[in-house]
Amino acid sequence: MRTAYRTLVGDKGRHRRDRIVRSVIERPETPAYVVPRQPRRPGQSRRGLPVRPATGRLLVLATVFVCAACGLVYELELVALASYLAGDSVTQASVVLSVMVFAMGVGSLLAKRLRPRAAAAFGLIEAALALVGGLSAMALYACFAWVGHSQVALVGFSLAIGVLIGAEVPLLMTLIQRIRRQDAGGAVADLFAADYVGALAGGLAFPFLLLPWLGQIAGPLATGAVNAVAGGALVLWLFRGDLSRRDRTYLLAGNALVLVLLLLAAVLAPAFERAVRREVYGDEVRVALTTGVQEVVLTGRRGEPLALYLDGRLRVSERDEQRYHESLVHPAMAGRRERVLILGGGDGLAAREVLRYRDVREVVLVELDPGVVRLARTDPELSALNGGVFADPRLRVVDAEAFDWLRRSAEPGAYDVIVSDLPDPVLTPSVKLYSQEFYALAARALAPGGRLSVHAGALRGRPRVYWTVEATLRAAGLRATGFRVPGRDGGREGRGGRGVLPEAGDWGFWLAARAAPPRLALPADAPRLRWLTPAALREAGAGRGPRPAKVRPSTLVHPRFVP
Known part of the structure; x- marks a missing residue:
């Protein structure tokens, strides 16, 4: 009987075998070949799989x-x-x-x-x-x-x-x-x-x-x-x-x-x-699209001022864009300006100000997102705002990331003026565009006596970020003169004051050159400007405030910009 049991169920252990044998001996009416039914273990199937x-x-x-x-x-x-x-x-x-x-x-x-x-x-x-x-x-x-x-x-x-x-x-x-x-x-x-x-x-x-x-x-x-x-x-x-x-x-x-x-x-x-x-944006959304780089929203209908949002952040407002773009461009144009490089600025508004000077022979605009350039070319309202600048034969658009383009394609000493019209440095994707390495590449592309104009974020809300840009320019071998321009009031653009991230109430700029800090002045032959005057520029230069202590330059491996 024990041999028959071992043949049927195998040797599962002496104690289990002996227990079953004793049950059979004590109950002779139970056939020897019947094994008592064991309870189903957790996870064990009631029936087999439908496949091998x-x-x-x-x-x-x-x-x-x-x-x-x-x-x-x-x-x-x-x-x-x-x-x-x-x-x-x-x-x-x-x-x-x-x-x-x-x-x-x-x-x-x-x-x-x-x-x-x-x-x-x-x-x-x-x-x-x-x-x-x-x-x-x-x-x-x-x-x-x-x-x-x-x-x-x-x-x-x-x-x-x-x-x-x-x-x-x-x-x-x-x-x-x-x-x-x-x-x-x-x-x-x-x-x-x-x-x-x-x-x-x-x-x-x-x-x-x-x-x-x-x-x-x-x-x-x-x-x-x-x-x-x-x-x-x-x-x-x-x-x-x-x-x-x-x-x-x-x-x-x-x-x-x-x-x-x-x-x-x-x-x-x-x-x-x-x-x-x-x-988020109100009822006046004219264009909303997602490019391969970012979400682009253009608002302003029925006579309302245009506003351009990139990834939810207000980048251009028709109400005050002239203050920003005139301040970014015209102080840098005081001097030789035959060849100008614009980094960013796919909306065409910085190029509009540059091309107001007749002696400018060539403008190269390096923009990461061709979707923004396409919108600025084709949208009637935005094209009217930038003056149809993309039809000017002096303007050449390059679809590229600014850092890589400066590193691989920019000719050394080729540009009299470089305009850096880039997002705020506190946005992580933009940090490397405010690094010592980036400014060193820009300085290499400057012609002797050339000027670099940099948008450095909000001075009133983030003074340490603003002065970090200056420290980074100095570390790259450039000397800079700073100024502050009042911008849009803080707050949010959108229904009920919700949705869009708040924008700073001013703009900070640095005007840099190799040998010495450039003098802050408008060109003698500057075109008629809507906001920036010599008096306003002098006031802007006096409004930058004191420099914080222990400001260090930002590098690729050690970015120092914090919100």
């Missing part, structure tokens, strides 16, 4: 790949929205990534309790992740437009998405071991390999496919739909034997509801975007 184990394992790894790609898209979307809505991309990216990684650890710990029902738990988590990640962009935009800030919502979504992503791997580890037992190291290696390759795919798909083709709202919605379908299909088909009838009903209904909500959000997305723009 090798195929099932491949399907699990393919699902890991898809889910990892979707998870990284959610993560990158949060980073992009944080940088766009709140500014300072280094700080915002650090907050999003650190909170999300922390939450992933929390999710992994919480998933330990879900392993006995790994299939049902994984299906539920993927449905929740698809819904939360897919709708995250719309929710953050809504908070930004109607509440006035989105930082709290950003942290909340980072936590929620991180917890759900962190719970995936322990459950997938249980499921892949359920298909075929293997050593833990091999299973972890397979899962992480699929996870990392999927993250690569998601990281490349976001900037090159989703963002330019679908945008910041439709992109996450499409990603959520893919996420829900992949997770639901794996559980409801491959591991359907691990689910009770009630589990299957709930998962089918839940995934169907998620897909319906995502589809409804996609249908309503255009109307939602229009409502957000009206709330």
Whole structure:
């Protein structure tokens, strides 16, 4: 009898064998070949897989790949929205990534309790992740437009998405071991390999496919739909034997509801975007487009002044742009000016002021975003504001990033005047355009006796940033004269004072040269200016205030600009 038992069930241990044998001896009516039914272990299927184990394992790894790609898209979307809505991309990216990684650890710990029902738990988590990640962009935009800030919502979504992503791997580890037992190291290696390759795919798909083709709202919605379908299909088909009838009903209904909500959000997305723009920019939005570089919005209808916003920040206002552009350009034109280089300024307004001088033979405008130049060429109102400057044969436009162009293409000593019309230095993408290395390249491109004009941000609101620009110019071998021009009042442009980031109430400038600080004066043959006069320029030079202590130059490896 013992031999027959060992043949049927194997030697599972002396104590178990003896217990079964004793039960058979004590109950002789029980046939010797019947093995008592053991309870089903947690995670053990009621019935077999619908495919061979090798195929099932491949399907699990393919699902890991898809889910990892979707998870990284959610993560990158949060980073992009944080940088766009709140500014300072280094700080915002650090907050999003650190909170999300922390939450992933929390999710992994919480998933330990879900392993006995790994299939049902994984299906539920993927449905929740698809819904939360897919709708995250719309929710953050809504908070930004109607509440006035989105930082709290950003942290909340980072936590929620991180917890759900962190719970995936322990459950997938249980499921892949359920298909075929293997050593833990091999299973972890397979899962992480699929996870990392999927993250690569998601990281490349976001900037090159989703963002330019679908945008910041439709992109996450499409990603959520893919996420829900992949997770639901794996559980409801491959591991359907691990689910009770009630589990299957709930998962089918839940995934169907998620897909319906995502589809409804996609249908309503255009109307939602229009409502957000009206709330942020007011009712006078004329043009709204997303280029490969940034979001561009042009407002001003029915006689209202034009305003140009780049990534939500007011860059040009027709009410006061002449103060900015006349101050940026005309003091630098006092001297030789046959060849002029403009860095930035794709709106054409700085070029408009430069080309008012008849002795200017050539102007090279280096602009990163060709979409802004295209808008400035073709929009009737903006083209009228810049005087149709792009039709002037003396102007040549180069689509390039200013730092790289100076490094690779600028002729040494070629330009009598360089105008740096760039975003504020406190915006992280612009920091390297205010570095010692950048100004050294600009100085190399200056002709003997040439001048460099630099917009250095707001002096009243951020004096240390303004003086850091001067310290950086000196470190690059340039000597500078500074001045401050009153600008638009602080506050927000937009309905109800919400949405658009506040702009500073003044502008700070530096006029630099190699040998000595240039004299702050207008050219003797300056054209008729609308605001800048010799008296206004003298007052601007006296209004820059004292220099703070211990101001150091900014470099590529040690940027020192802080908000």
